[in-house]
Amino acid sequence: MNPSLLSTDLHPREVGSLVSLRGVGKRYPSPTGEVVALRDVNLEVQQGEFIALIGPSGCGKTTLLRILADLEQPSEGSLSIAGRTPQQARQDRLYGYIFQAPTLLEWRTALQNVMLPLQVMHLSQGERQERAKAMLKRVGLENFLHNYPWQLSGGMQQRVSIARALAFDPELLFMDEPFGALDEITREKMNLELLRLWESTQKTVFFVTHSIQEAVFLSTRVVVMTPNPGQIAKVIPVDLPQPRGFETWRSPRFFELTGAVLESLRAVYGQD
Numbered sequence: 001m002n003p004s005l006l007s008t009d010l011h012p013r014e015v016g017s018l019v020s021l022r023g024v025g026k027r028y029p030s031p032t033g034e035v036v037a038l039r040d041v042n043l044e045v046q047q048g049e050f051i052a053l054i055g056p057s058g059c060g061k062t063t064l065l066r067i068l069a070d071l072e073q074p075s076e077g078s079l080s081i082a083g084r085t086p087q088q089a090r091q092d093r094l095y096g097y098i099f100q101a102p103t104l105l106e107w108r109t110a111l112q113n114v115m116l117p118l119q120v121m122h123l124s125q126g127e128r129q130e131r132a133k134a135m136l137k138r139v140g141l142e143n144f145l146h147n148y149p150w151q152l153s154g155g156m157q158q159r160v161s162i163a164r165a166l167a168f169d170p171e172l173l174f175m176d177e178p179f180g181a182l183d184e185i186t187r188e189k190m191n192l193e194l195l196r197l198w199e200s201t202q203k204t205v206f207f208v209t210h211s212i213q214e215a216v217f218l219s220t221r222v223v224v225m226t227p228n229p230g231q232i233a234k235v236i237p238v239d240l241p242q243p244r245g246f247e248t249w250r251s252p253r254f255f256e257l258t259g260a261v262l263e264s265l266r267a268v269y270g271q272d
């Protein structure tokens, strides 16, 4: 794809979009026939948006993130990130990727884990250490710099993963069910921390979740997907005021919006 085509009047509605997905499809070969993981996915995302992806298991949420992150190639359609191909965006370190389970090296401390990917940058050892420390402070782990992953709770390990992803100061964060394995209270805490981080950095976030509450609480838009093939069923704008906090969870609008997402999911599951 020629990136220079993207901001011309051939596609005027895309001007200003940070992420643009047009007719994206993905088919996987399988012994029992082809799996259509995604079909005709179209989405325009502006800088600073927080997009929650929700849908039944197997509807292609992870596949979509992996395509954005250049870990998979689309079978059809095209996409751009800041006017670049996913490959260029990856090479330019435009995004950080956070997996469901923290992928930390067990034999390295929190600080060393965050410093590791910075080795490819032209920074001195001291500069790398300062940057890694600043990122760990940002996620509230300034007192745990020298702890090994096994000396940290699951939530803390995931915070190290977030600090590591932020270390490059990427434009975007791709987060694949990052808090799925955490208990309810820790998850709530992580949600609040992530929101504060998002408010202060204005990163653009794609966040996969199975939790309706989490999707509505965090996002500016909830994208509801259908399974087999994965398509966008509905995009629900979330107009809850910012900054959000404990009172948001109790607000009538929060209940209305979670109800709207639930209704869309029921329709997707064929239960309406």
Ligand SMILES: Nc1ncnc2c1ncn2[C@@H]1O[C@H](COP(=O)(O)OP(=O)(O)OP(=O)(O)O)[C@@H](O)[C@H]1O
Pocket: 028, 029, 030, 035, 036, 037, 055, 056, 057, 058, 059, 060, 061, 062, 063, 064
């Ligand atoms: N490498 C692969 N080879 C073959 N099929 C695959 C591959 N990766 C994913 N799939 C299939 O593509 C579909 C979408 O999978 P994907 O993991 O993207 O869904 P998901 O919505 O993230 O699921 P979950 O919510 O369970 O994590 C599923 O039917 C899955 O079996």
